[in-house]
Amino acid sequence: MTQAPTRGGDQPLILSDKQGFDRRWFAPQLQAVYVPARHEQVEEYVGAALSAYGRDVKIASGRHCYENFVYNDSTRAIIDMSALSQVGFDAERNAYFVDAGCENWSVYRALLNGHGKTLPAGSCYSVGAGGHITGGGYGLLSRLHGLTVDHLTAVDIVTWDAAQGQAKLRHVSEQSGSQEERDLFWALRGAGCGNFGVIVRYYFAALPDAPDHATQFTLAWDWDQINKQAFSQLLDEYADFVMRMPNNDFSLLKLNHVDNGQIGLLVQIASPIGASFHQHCQQAEARIQSLQQRFAAIAPATVLRRPMGGHPGWMNTLHANLSAQHLTYLEALQTVNGSGPNQFGKYKSAYMNKGFPQNQKDEIFRWLHEKPEGLANSALAQSLLQVDSYGGAVNERSSSATPVPQRSSILKLQYQTYWNNASAPGQSRQSRYQEQARTHLNWIRGFYQAVYAEYGGTPNPEQDKNGVVDGCYYNYPDCDLGTHEDGKIDQAMQLYFKENYRSAPRNLVQVKRQWDPQDYFHHAQSIPIK
Template sequence: MPEMSDGGARRRYSRRQVVAGAAAVGAGTALAGPVGRAAADGGTGTGTGTGTGAGEGAPGAFGPLTVRPSDRRYADLSRGANRRWTGTPDAVRLVGSADQVVAAVQEAVDTGRKPAVRSGGHCYEDFVTSDDVRLVIDTSFLDRVGYDPARRAFFIEPGARLGDAYRALYKGWGVTVPGGTCPTVGAGGHIVGGGYGALSRLHGLVVDHLYGVEAVVVDANGTARKVVATREENDPLRELLWAHTGAGGGSLGVVTRYWMRAPGAGGTDPAGLLPQPPSELLVSTVSWPWEGMTEAAFCTILRNYGRWCERNSAPGSPYASLFSQLKPAHRSAGSFSMTTQIDASVPDAAGLMDAFLAEVGRGAGIAHRVDDRRTIPWLHATTSWPGFTAPDTTMRFKAKSAYMRKGFPEDQLKAFHRHLTRDDFAGPMSLVMISAYGGRINAVSAGDTAVPQRDSVMKLHYVTFWQDAADDARHLSWIREFYQDVYAASGGVPRPGDVTDGCFVNYADADLNEARWNGSGVPWHELYFKGNYRRLQAAKARWDPRDVFRHGQSVRLPGRT
């Protein structure tokens, strides 16, 4: 499911300078990569692109630009994708370099104004728009993607949207990162939250490939500065890098650059430093009508899907390249669907796909309808095919999440059916996206990254969309009651245990903070981070001792709740 995004006026700018040329950034590393038409034609080269990340005086650098409430642009820039939330900051600062970020953060500290950071605008809750946020630092123009030969790593700036990053990496070098499936998501929040996507069963989480990070932090004296942390064993800032492998945004500082390199990758050939995606994918979308769908048939489909995930989510599974998302929607939608992709070059890919589809529907007594099935190039499937992607939205929404270590117990199946067929609620865009998980993700230990859920077989994304503010209460009540009913046996949330394993920080859910919605006795931060939270707090104490970067679910300083 998308981690929704705004885009705004930066689209033309980003297309013009998808990849960067040589420039001095951060610690002074040289940057090189395809530029402009050379990339489109298959050539490579170096040069200075518009909006280099160098400094305030870099030729062609964008900004800084300050938008205040009297500016006609303020209404757009004071909100993100979720139209439930509109901020009232004193100003929005659009930045085009890391030095501009340092200046903006320093200004916020010196004037006592709480800052917040926006890249793609996908924050699910009001963490960037709450009333106490007085300065929004908009990094959407920090959007370059390229290769850094000095670090033998690819760089992605926080404002780059995933679709643009995939295009640049693939067209320039034939590589990618196993990130999310919505091309409009900003890399800034996606990566630091431990993002996943359709290639994660094959290659792991995107943070499993995170080599380094440049971030603007504030020390105990109130001085903002840039620091670079890498995963090198002798790097004294290595713990800061670890904290960016899943802590979520807005807790430690402002990311101004990520460097990506696959673990264990050697040599100097860029094409060998990140995963190479399949050339082509066999894709499928099937659906089941609600008409004639009994409770037994519905539960059979979900039960079969969960059991298949249990049996086929080990690292090295023959089905590692198969990613699927079962999307049971409310009955008012008329039907619900399942979307699947598999590497088309895998031996008997079509047979594997057929066997999977047959197993999910076996015994349901109701046949699926084939809505789409074809072989298409990977980049087209990833950035344009509507199976897993979603357009920018201007809707209101509320979301929740869960990790599953096993298939669905019977009480959960019945709760799913009960709330998806309620007659007192109509929501054709109200659904649960159940993603096949595991594979290479589960080959990493719980403490190797800040993401501790490393033995799950499914990941669930509950979401309801609507347009009118007058319908807020109705949709919020439905999704809250649905979620609490599914996890009634563990206090209304997916408490870590034998079957469930907590929640995903990028699908932020402020309800987890409240006892009326979370009766498990397990605090929100344990649901997200489990035993890794204390280590994150230690990183917070070192890198943000003044708690400059804070929101409703940011990592707390030690001793605070």
């Protein structure tokens, strides 16, 4: 058996092997990186890595994990899937495929240019398919086509039999011969992130046709024109706007901190299949005019003065006017195709089945004006609450069809804060940098807890008698919700997966116990075996 104790054969490890996309995460004890270049090598390397390093082996695709599940103090080996990055059509399996090492941009380009197809997946170009798809996957076409996992029909995955000391490459689907493999395939459609094995390739028997065109439009409001009453009206109007949107439309409302100076709204309108460019432009302009009229009474709109930050949809391109941009679909992908710079960040999420209650609107307004002591005046300019439109085709599936149970929400929220400093990789824990990090973390934690105070500090549907909130998104992991270490893992998993976690007839704990009974694939928020 060939072992790869260094990166790519005999090359020594390099500093960037130890660093995640988020500069908070670093693996100082890393000793080996396994880089399979062929599918059969994954089986070989998983066996070698787990035999040598046990639970201290982690799996990387695009390195974008929001928490330290891959890059942490205990990580000694990483299986880096980046060299497996093909996209295409497998004639033998009669399905499109995406390798786990692919990044979003490569997937979109290959499917669009080679096949006229697309995936309803994320907008950040460098996010890896390995974790993104199996965590659910959604993006600007999800209201039209559902989640990425709603189209997934098979997965190649390497599992580990600890009793036999053997790794095995498997092809699992709903047509698999055993119930255990069918259950594993179900679990991989929303909860596969480092829990059951090493995913090698995804298969899609059918994919949506890519739209020919997409129109993008941005509005902005200056914070000095938005008082508390206007802010409340803006959130009400936005929720109502989303509920009435055609499925072709998608929107991102970026509630930036007051340090930014503005609030931003992006709307994308995808052309219906078969519509001419002229027809699409006419329909899009009519919808945009209606949108402008809806919001005009709240506060005067203006142009964006700087790109809109945040994930997903880091906007590097500045729409410097109030006119719509009518684009080809590829151009539209490029416009919102940003992952942002490498910096430090913290994230939290929430699903909402209804618009914002008044107490939540009040807390959001208050915390977007909060200026923590010890930070520069503009330190929170990148910090925001992003409110994405949701629902549409996503909600056409049942809550048990995949592990993702949130199938009645209309809004998906992501709380975000960012900071940067001059620390060298792995040195950010020095005291002079820790105070900066602590202040940002305290701000976002206080913000989140205040918004959901009546539910115990999280968007817990079990504590919500009015059915407003619906838990959190596993692809936006947040260790504050609970971990194995703090004994609150059940609390976190329940927010991510609800009944699909433990209590449904088919559940994730059951699948984990079947496929990884000794818990080799383990991280702070991995599915437990008990």
